[in-house]
Amino acid sequence: MKKIIIYSSILVLFAGFLWACKSDFLEEEPKGFLSGSTLANAAGVEAALIGAYAVLDGHNDDNNNWAANPWDWILGSITSDDAYKGSEQTDFPEMTQLEIYQWSAGNSMLNPKWVMSYEGVVRANSTLSLLAEATDISEDDRKRIEGEARFLRAYYHFELYKVWGNIPYFTEADEKFVKSNSNVAPLDSVKIDLAAAITLLPEEQPQVGRANQLAARAFLGKAYLYGDDKDPAAAKEQLDIVVS
Numbered sequence: 001m002k003k004i005i006i007y008s009s010i011l012v013l014f015a016g017f018l019w020a021c022k023s024d025f026l027e028e029e030p031k032g033f034l035s036g037s038t039l040a041n042a043a044g045v046e047a048a049l050i051g052a053y054a055v056l057d058g059h060n061d062d063n064n065n066w067a068a069n070p071w072d073w074i075l076g077s078i079t080s081d082d083a084y085k086g087s088e089q090t091d092f093p094e095m096t097q098l099e100i101y102q103w104s105a106g107n108s109m110l111n112p113k114w115v116m117s118y119e120g121v122v123r124a125n126s127t128l129s130l131l132a133e134a135t136d137i138s139e140d141d142r143k144r145i146e147g148e149a150r151f152l153r154a155y156y157h158f159e160l161y162k163v164w165g166n167i168p169y170f171t172e173a174d175e176k177f178v179k180s181n182s183n184v185a186p187l188d189s190v191k192i193d194l195a196a197a198i199t200l201l202p203e204e205q206p207q208v209g210r211a212n213q214l215a216a217r218a219f220l221g222k223a224y225l226y227g228d229d230k231d232p233a234a235a236k237e238q239l240d241i242v243v244s
Contacts, residue, residue, distance in 0.1 A: 007078040040133035042141070048130050049145055052123035052208070055116055060239030074109055074161045075163055088096035099230065113163060121170050124149045128172040151219070154193035158223065161186045187227045194220040218242045 039048060041155065048180070056070070077083035078099050085099050097103040103110070127149040153171070160167045168179035169189040197216040205212045221238035224231045 002012065036089050037133075042134060042137050045127060045130045045134050045137065045145060048123065048127040049148060052120060052127055052149060055120035055156070072159070072162075074111075075113060084239065110163075114160070117156045117160045118170075123152055124153035125170060125172040125174075128153075128202060132172075143200045144202060147197045147216070148211050150193040151197040151201070151216055154190045154197070155221075156194075157186055158190050158219075159188065161226075187223060190223050191220060194223060214242050 026196050038044065048150070053068065072079075073083070074095065078085055078095055079101070089096060094103070094107045094109045096109055128146065131137070131145055131149070134216060137145070157167065157169055166181045166184050167186050168181050168184060169186045170177070170179070194216050197211070198213055198220065201211060201213040201216055203213045217238045220240070221235040224235035
C-alpha cells in the first residue's frame with residue numbers, strides 16, 4: 001500500500017513538473033484592452049476626448065494633484081511671491097530648492113509636471129487619430145471635437161513651455177515619441193492650434209466645462225503675450241472680442 005502511495009505521488013509530481021515546463025500560461029490575451037478599431041466611432045471618440053480633459057484635474061498614479069492643472073502652485077506660487085513655503089529645510093527640501101531657484105535636474109517636483117502634461121498631449125492626439133477613422137460622426141460634431149482636442153493639445157504644450165521653454169511639440173502625425181528640442185518653436189505651434197480651434201469651436205457649448213470659441217480666443221490672446229516676439233496688439237484684438 002505504501003509503495004502504491006509513493007508511486008502515485010511520484011507520478012503526480014512528475015505530471016506537475018511537465019505542466020510547469022510549459023510556457024503557454026505566459027501567452028494570455030490582455031483583459032480590458034480596447035483597440036483603435038473598437039474606439040473609432042462616435043462613443044469612443046467622445047470617451048477619448050473626455051480622457052484628454054480628465055488630465056486637467058492634476059491627479060496621476062502618485063496622487064500628485066498639481067501636475068497638469070491650471071493653478072500650478074508648486075512651480076507658480078512657491079517660485080514667486082505668492083506663497084512662502086516656510087517650515088524646516090528637511091521638510092520637502094525640493095520645494096525649498098525651487099523657491100530659492102537652486103534646483104537640479106533630478107528634482108522630483110519637476111517630473112510630475114512633465115509626465116502629466118505630455119499625458120494630456122498623448123490623449124488629445126489619440127482623440128484626433130480616432131476622429132480621423134470614425135465614420136459615424138456628423139460634420140458639426142467632427143469640427144467641435146477637433147477644436148476641443150486641439151485646444152487641449154495647445155494647453156498642455158503651453159504648460160510645458162512655461163516651465164521648460166524649448167519643448168518638442170507632438171501632433172497626431174508623430175509616430176515616434178522621441179524628438180529633439182533644438183530649433184523648435186512650441187509657442188508658434190500653440191498659436192496655430194488655437195487659431196484653428198477658434199474656427200472649429202462653437203460660440204457656446206451645451207455642456208459646462210468644454211472649451212468654446214471664446215475660451216480659445218482668450219487663450220490665444222494670452223499666448224501672444226509670451227515669448228520673444230510678443231504681440232500686444234494681436235493679444236488685444238482677441239481679448240477685446242472676449243470682453244465685448
